[in-house]
Each structure stands twice: as C-alpha cells, then as structure tokens.
Amino acid sequence: MSADDLALLEPGLHPVALPLRMPLVTPGVPIEAVYFIERGIASVVARTSSGQEAEIGFIGYEGMAGSSLVMADDRSPQACFVQLEGEAMRLDAGSFTAALTGSPTLRLFLLRFVNSLQIQTGCTALVNARLRLTVRLARWLLMCDDRVVGMRFSITHEFLATMLGVRRPGVTVALQELEGLALIRSRRGEVIIMDRPGLIALASGGYGVPEAEYTRLFGVIGSASELTG
Template sequence: MPRGQLLYQPWKKIQYIYFPETSVISTVTMLENGSGVESGIIGREGVLGASIIFAKDVSASEAVIQLDGEGLRMEALTFKDIFEENKDFRKMILFYVYAFIVQISQNAVCLCYHHLEKRLARWLLMLDDRSDGNKLFLTQDFIAQMLGVHRPSISKNANKLQNLELISYNRGSIKILDRDGLEKLACECYKVINNAFSGYTNSKCFNSFPRQTIYE
C-alpha cells in the first residue's frame, strides 16, 4: 500500500474494506473547493470502511495512505456477510467503531480549541503508535493539509519541537527523540483518544478474534 494511494473518494461506493498492517491511513473530510482536513487515522488496530454496517455503502470522506506499508483488503459484501453472521466479529467491529467515533469527535474539538504546537505533538504521537520504528516520512505540506493549516505554521511549530529536542526533522523525515516529553506537551485529546483505543485493543473481543481468522 504505497503512500499517497487514494482508497476512497467522497460519496463514492465502497467496494473494499481495508485492514492496515504496517501502513497508516488518513480519512479526510473534503469541501467543494478541494480543501480538506484529516478527520481520522487508521493503523493496524483498525479497519477502513466499517461504516457500511450502517446500511450506507458509500464513503463520506476521502481515504489516503499516509504511511506506506502492508495491508489486507476484503470485498465489502463479504465483510457485511461476516459481520451479520459472526457474533464475535460483530462485537469487535462495533467496539472499534465506537473508538473511532471518539477519535473523530475529539479531533473536531481539538481543531477548534487547541494550539497548533499541542495538536502537532498529539498527531505525531498517534502516528507513532500506529507505525513501526520512530521515523515518520512526511512532508510539511502533507502535515499542513492534515491539520488544516498553512505550511509556514507547520514549519514554525516543528522547529519549536526540534528546539525542545522532542523531534528531529530533516528532508521529510521526522524522528521522535523524546516520546515522554512529546506526551507532556500534547493536548489532552491524545489521552482521551488513546484511552478509547486501549479499551478496544485490550478487550476480550479484540484479542479472541485475530483478524487473520476472517481470511481462513
């Protein structure tokens, strides 16, 4: 799953459900003028396209590969059949959808009320949670689009984090140097979102139903 690959377009039919393994996906809410802002991040803990369980087979947002890596996909109709027939799978997906709704809701309030420096720290932590290693290959233009700001604002705040020795940034590569320090700087939204997903990944339904099962 290469970085930049477009998986879903707004209000287009969902044909496949995606399960990231080492890749990370961003869902982006778009406006008519072509601008947009990230509404959610999906990594190995999650699934893209679970909204079809609500009887809607179209995507309300754009979905793009943010960090390249491996992933699995399933035909949407097969996913719906398994969801309806398998109780354990259904419980797992519903728990995940709840956690993802928490993420979307918290992202909305974060965008309105929190300083960009804290939002950037929270965003980097969420990516780090869902990726392997501590290097993130991202351009400032891409980060600016995801956070709904202009590129100079990202440059200014990334430099702040670098001066605090929390990250190093060079030619589209961000390395987290001090994760504990980054967590202290991040807004409260990181803990709220992390708690929701920790409840999901530590749940009995998640651990008793490895995703590989649905491909056997």
C-alpha cells in the same frame, strides 16, 4: 475477534501493498473492499465543496478502512487514503457483508472500532478548536508514532499542513519549536521523535483519551514495534 468470526473472513482475505496516497474509500462512491491494515497509516479526510481538506481520522494496524459497511452503509462522504505506505489484508465488500450477516457477533465486535474512531474524531475536533498548532502537531506525531515501527517517518511539511488544516509556514514554525525543545529532529521530508514523554506532556491532554478508550474496548494490543518483534 473470536476464532469463529475470523474463520468467516479468512477465505476472502488477500494481502495487498498500500502505496502512498492509494485511495481506500472514495467519497460518494460504493465501497468496493475493506482493508485491515497491518502496516502503514490511512487518513480519513473531510473536504469542502471548494476542495479544502483536513484529516479527521487516523487508522493504523489497530483498525480497518471501509467501516461504513459495518453500519450498513455502502459509501462515505469522507475520503480515506494511505498516508504512510504499508500492507493490509483486503476483503471485497460482498464477502465482508456476507460475513456480517452470517455472524451475530462480528458486527458487534467491529462496532467497537467504529465507536473508537468516532471518539478519536471528537477529540480531533476539540483539539483543533482549542489548542495551538504546536500542541496539535505534538498529538499528531504521537498518534503516528503509535502506529509506525521505529521512531522516524517520512512526511513533508506540505502534507502535514493539509492533514492539520493549516498553512505550510505554520507547520514549519511548529516543527522548529518542537525541535528547539529537543522533542524531535526535523529533516527534509523526515521527522525523528527524540523525546516521546516530552511530546505527551506538551500535548496538554489532547493525546491519550481516544487511546485509553480503545484499550477499554479492545484491551492492550501493544505498539507497532512490539507487534513486529
């Protein structure tokens, strides 16, 4: 964002830790703060009235949690919580709304992120409806790899099943298939990516469109590993 818009936000920004499963947005509850993620991953999750849930949005260092405020709404029907622990800069909702009101360009800039997140959500709907689980898992791992320093991350089969909206045995079989293709190495509670180009090829076009649109909107910002030097 521009230096002037950043200057509007900076006085109220405070670094905070993002422990695993920390709620950033609670469905139907007024948003108390926005979080500009610096390390870690947050998931936007939709839930049915009976408690079934699936991930519909994926946010890392490239974005923010609490973006409903950008669209002049103070709440969201979807949950957002920390999927992989990290850190963020927190800004209370009042200060954030005041900054949006005080700048003719800040809201327009952040609406680009809202647009990119909607594009990602649309692609997720397409992938979930048309592609088999192994391909969906390959895409999910690539999106995670985009936002995590290093080629390994801690994740359980049960959590993957929840995020992908499938049964746990299906995730286990899909991980075994990816491992059999030498694309990943799966250990208890940990996945290591061995062949990123191979995962991209397997993703069958399900990965890449939202990423390209983000680059179009914001320019190339580098991987998480590059940002941390």
